[in-house]
């Protein structure tokens with residue numbers, strides 16, 4: 001059973017004989033806990049750094065350690081048709 005990552009709706013994925021699927025949109029594997037911090041945001045067309053360098057450095061080391069020790073969960077990223085269409 002898959003759920004839409006955005007709205008949480010349960011998805012019924014049907015895989016057709018040629019290997020394509022219906023009922024959801026698959027965007028690949030995401031690693032939970034890796035890179036889950038906001039580094040910068042766009043303000044008036046300018047990219048503003050939102051965390052200090054020390055913090056950024058700390059997060060980078062933390063992610064590196066997590067990747068090294070495989071301390072993350074691999075999740076399949078699915079969106080339902082509604083959420084997927086909203087983005088377009």
Ligand SMILES: [Zn+2]
Pocket residue numbers: 004005006007008009079080081082083084
């Ligand atoms: Zn959704």
